[in-house]
Amino acid sequence: MNTITFTQLDKKNLLSTTDPKRVAIIQTPSLIESISNSASLFPKAILHIDGDSFFASVEQAQNKNLRGKPIVTGAERGIATSISIEAKRLGITRAMPVWEIKKKFPEVIVVPGDYETYTIYSKRMYSIVRRYTSVVEEYSIDECFADITGLQRFHRLTYKGIAERISNDLYKELGVSFSVGLGPTKVIAKLGSGWKKPHGMTVISKADIEKYLKLTPVRKIWNIGKKTTERLNKMHIQNAIEIARMQKTTVEKVFYKPMQEMWMELNGESVWEVNVTKEKHKSISTTKTFTPPSQDKAFLFSQLSKNIEEAVSRARKEDLLINSIAIFLKTQDFGYHTVEVKLRDSTNNPIDIIREAATNFTKIYKPHTDYRATGVWLTKLETKKVEQLDLFGNICRKIGLQNLYKNLDLVTQKFGKNTVFLGSSFNAVTDPRHVGGKEKVPERRGVILFGESAKRRVAVPYLGMAWCN
DNA sequence: TCTGGGGTCCTAGGACCC
DNA sequence: TCTGGGGTCCTAGGACCC
Numbered sequence: 129m130n131t132i133t134f135t136q137l138d139k140k141n142l143l144s145t146t147d148p149k150r151v152a153i154i155q156t157p158s159l160i161e162s163i164s165n166s167a168s169l170f171p172k173a174i175l176h177i178d179g180d181s182f183f184a185s186v187e188q189a190q191n192k193n194l195r196g197k198p199i200v201t202g203a204e205r206g207i208a209t210s211i212s213i214e215a216k217r218l219g220i221t222r223a224m225p226v227w228e229i230k231k232k233f234p235e236v237i238v239v240p241g242d243y244e245t246y247t248i249y250s251k252r253m254y255s256i257v258r259r260y261t262s263v264v265e266e267y268s269i270d271e272c273f274a275d276i277t278g279l280q281r282f283h284r285l286t287y288k289g290i291a292e293r294i295s296n297d298l299y300k301e302l303g304v305s306f307s308v309g310l311g312p313t314k315v316i317a318k319l320g321s322g323w324k325k326p327h328g329m330t331v332i333s334k335a336d337i338e339k340y341l342k343l344t345p346v347r348k349i350w351n352i353g354k355k356t357t358e359r360l361n362k363m364h365i366q367n368a369i370e371i372a373r374m375q376k377t378t379v380e381k382v383f384y385k386p387m388q389e390m391w392m393e394l395n396g397e398s399v400w401e402v403n404v405t406k407e408k409h410k411s412i413s414t415t416k417t418f419t420p421p422s423q424d425k426a427f428l429f430s431q432l433s434k435n436i437e438e439a440v441s442r443a444r445k446e447d448l449l450i451n452s453i454a455i456f457l458k459t460q461d462f463g464y465h466t467v468e469v470k471l472r473d474s475t476n477n478p479i480d481i482i483r484e485a486a487t488n489f490t491k492i493y494k495p496h497t498d499y500r501a502t503g504v505w506l507t508k509l510e511t512k513k514v515e516q517l518d519l520f521g522n523i524c525r526k527i528g529l530q531n532l533y534k535n536l537d538l539v540t541q542k543f544g545k546n547t548v549f550l551g552s553s554f555n556a557v558t559d560p561r562h563v564g565g566k567e568k569v570p571e572r573r574g575v576i577l578f579g580e581s582a583k584r585r586v587a588v589p590y591l592g593m594a595w596c597n
Numbered sequence: 598t599c600t601g602g603g604g605t606c607c608t609a610g611g612a613c614c615c
Numbered sequence: 616t617c618t619g620g621g622g623t624c625c626t627a628g629g630a631c632c633c
Contacts, residue, residue, distance in 0.1 A: 607629085
């Protein structure tokens with residue numbers, strides 16, 4: 129099909145005019161034909177846009193010296209998190225331990241992850257995509273869905289042309305390549321973005337679906353995991369096309385709702401909308417692993433305290449109040465020991481939570497046990513409402529603390545994490561055993577990015593309760 | 598030298614009520 | 616002795632994702 133792209137148009141300088149005759153020229157027969165065909169081939173036109181080796185690519189975009197070289201992020205965790213194309217070619221795979229990488233591939237550069245920078249790139253990615261449609265779902269730090277249904281005339285481009293423009297803009301402006309899939313549903317679009325990488329572009333119209341599903345094992349389909357694959361295999365279903373071709377009545381009899389919807393999506397009927405609204409968190413959790421493991425009660429509680437401070441601070445950022453918490457310890461053999469506590473009163477103050485944690489900690493802590501991690505899970509979150517007066521004057525304390533934390537949050541915003549912390553977290557903040565702690569924060573290579581803050585530590589030593597046995 | 602960290606959604610099944 | 620059946624709400628835990 130003869131499509132016309134913006135690049136060609138720009139060259140002819142056709143876009144800078146509002147002259148209706150010229151507009152008529154732009155709408156070439158092939159474009160018009162394509163638009164009229166598209167309604168049946170793409171009842172909906174959904175893009176899935178996926179960063180190629182995103183973290184590693186951002187590192188390379190940020191630092192010229194890393195470009196073209198095999199690099200891996202994840203130094204702070206001891207396993208490969210993101211692997212550059214060059215490193216993938218050497219045979220490095222996800223979650224490979226850093227020691228192994230260094231031993232087998234000494235030429236590979238291992239850098240610590242820098243989530244603040246990745247987040248900034250991520251936000252820019254969304255904003256670039258939003259130039260073309262407002263219907264954008266921020267699916268993850270390096271992926272989004274976008275619904276461009278019906279926008280060909282507006283952009284004077286085919287759906288594929290729009291996809292190409294977005295891909296070009298992203299590459300040009302971020303220095304990071306993305307792979308794009310275009311399809312009539314989210315599942316098909318996602319299949320497309322993974323089809324050809326890196327910097328791929330795969331268009332799967334309703335008529336093309338069969339061709340692609342025939343080549344796709346069920347495990348490769350988004351939202352079909354290990355367990356479902358096993359179950360499908362037991363039913364002698366290996367291939368995505370076999371799901372798509374099942375009778376609707378059979379699907380309804382044999383599967384639960386998610387797979388029934390999956391069946392629709394695979395057949396090109398969109399049931400999973402591109403979700404624009406960014407919903408508030410329903411739960412927030414923070415967990416940190418430390419090496420070596422520890423049996424030390426005070427150390428463990430201090431780690432927990434630090435996690436609580438961090439999690440609660442994230443809740444405050446979204447103006448959320450916490451109604452229930454769970455704290456857990458993770459043993460060396462990956463057992464979880466959890467206790468859940470319902471709070472009498474909703475709060476976003478770490479002192480309240482740490483107090484509850486302290487009284488419940490002994491329920492999960494067993495002496496002489498090696499623990500590798502501890503964490504907290506905040507649940508039953510609700511949006512902060514207008515404060516009601518109570519009979520006992522607790523409101524004054526509450527408001528006072530809220531003001532205190534409002535100001536502390538500003539300090540954190542300005543000077544970075546761990547600038548001010550509770551006495552109960554002291555041990556964890558200062559203990560070098562904490563993998564991913566201060567000493568591992570990557571240096572910023574001279575590039576100042578939007579939204580950054582100077583990282584400096586001010587000494588405000590002791591605010592609140594330390595945990596006493 | 599196994600195995601990080603942060604989420605969401607769905608279903609089964611128990612509790613409770615009429 | 617017998618002891619139906621339906622509804623709602625909540626929670627635990629499984630499954631999946633990046």
